[in-house]
Amino acid sequence: MQILNHSQMLQEYFGIVKKPDQLIIALAGNLNVGKSTLFNSLTGLRQHTGNWPGKTVDNAQGSFSYRDKNFLMIDLPGTYSILAHTAEEEVARDFICFGHPDVTVIVLDATSLERNLNLALQVMEITSRLVICVNLIDEAKKKKISIDFITLEKELGVPVVATAARQGIGLNSLKESIYQVAIGSRELNPTQIKYSMEVENAVLKLLPQIEKFRFDKLFNPRWVALRLLDGDEKFIRNITLHLNSQSRWAVTREAEIAL
Numbered sequence: 001m002q003i004l005n006h007s008q009m010l011q012e013y014f015g016i017v018k019k020p021d022q023l024i025i026a027l028a029g030n031l032n033v034g035k036s037t038l039f040n041s042l043t044g045l046r047q048h049t050g051n052w053p054g055k056t057v058d059n060a061q062g063s064f065s066y067r068d069k070n071f072l073m074i075d076l077p078g079t080y081s082i083l084a085h086t087a088e089e090e091v092a093r094d095f096i097c098f099g100h101p102d103v104t105v106i107v108l109d110a111t112s113l114e115r116n117l118n119l120a121l122q123v124m125e126i127t128s129r130l131v132i133c134v135n136l137i138d139e140a141k142k143k144k145i146s147i148d149f150i151t152l153e154k155e156l157g158v159p160v161v162a163t164a165a166r167q168g169i170g171l172n173s174l175k176e177s178i179y180q181v182a183i184g185s186r187e188l189n190p191t192q193i194k195y196s197m198e199v200e201n202a203v204l205k206l207l208p209q210i211e212k213f214r215f216d217k218l219f220n221p222r223w224v225a226l227r228l229l230d231g232d233e234k235f236i237r238n239i240t241l242h243l244n245s246q247s248r249w250a251v252t253r254e255a256e257i258a259l
Contacts, residue, residue, distance in 0.1 A: 013053070013098065014059075015059060016074065021069075023071050023072070023103070024072055025071050025072065025178060026076055027105050028106050028119065028123065030109065030115075030116050031078035032078070033116065037165040037166055038135060038163065041165050043063060055087055060074070061074055066175040069179060077089070081122060083122075083230070083232075097238075101129070103178050105130075105174075106131070107133045111139050124190040124191060126219075128158070128188045128189075130190060131174070131178055131181055134152075134161065135165055137164050137170070138169070149162055156190065156191055159186060202225075207225055
């Protein structure tokens with residue numbers, strides 16, 4: 001069986017070719033939150049588009065540099081949930097789950113924060129390497145919507161950055177947060193959803209069996225337990241596929257980042 005390193009895995013499964021010194025940033029969010037505007041503002045003309053392998057879904061990639069690091073940003077299709085129902089949602093979910101980006105940026109609409117937080121909370125179950133970008137703060141101001149960003153960041157346990165991408169507001173702060181998460185200098189403690197007692201007890205029973213497989217560098221065992229309880233057979237097959245082909249890439253990836 002061939003063991004793929006991170007770069008090979010990205011190319012084979014997602015059609016993404018990254019340079020050795022690049023860190024991968026996933027840009028996710030609901031539809032109509034200004035995600036594409038943010039992507040264009042960060043990457044400028046240093047971008048190209050294609051299709052995701054086997055999908056008629058656009059694959060937009062762009063690069064930018066900040067401090068001493070080079071980043072390759074992947075603009076994922078808009079999605080409301082990682083419990084995918086459309087081809088676009090499946091692409092976004094699979095990349096966040098199996099592409100193992102160095103940082104995932106979740107873009108939220110400041111005028112519809114409560115609705116948008118659903119996706120952010122779901123992604124927090126997968127990865128702690130997360131930055132929340134609350135975009136459209138200019139529109140929120142027009143609607144007299146006030147957001148306590150300090151409290152929001154404290155409650156979520158990950159960096160929260162306010163932006164108005166069309167005006168270029170907050171982009172430097174966003175880059176700084178991405179940089180800090182990417183190099184591991186920012187303390188992260190993402191909040192975890194607590195489910196009903198029945199679900200939590202079932203998770204506790206599954207965890208010892210899941211942890212025997214020792215793939216905690218690839219997936220959060222609690223998240224895997226929840227997906228097993230969902231009973232999504234196609235998604236479970238995808239997890240198995242990626243475990244079989246990537247069971248040892250995580251060690252290689254740590255070496256890549258160190259370089």
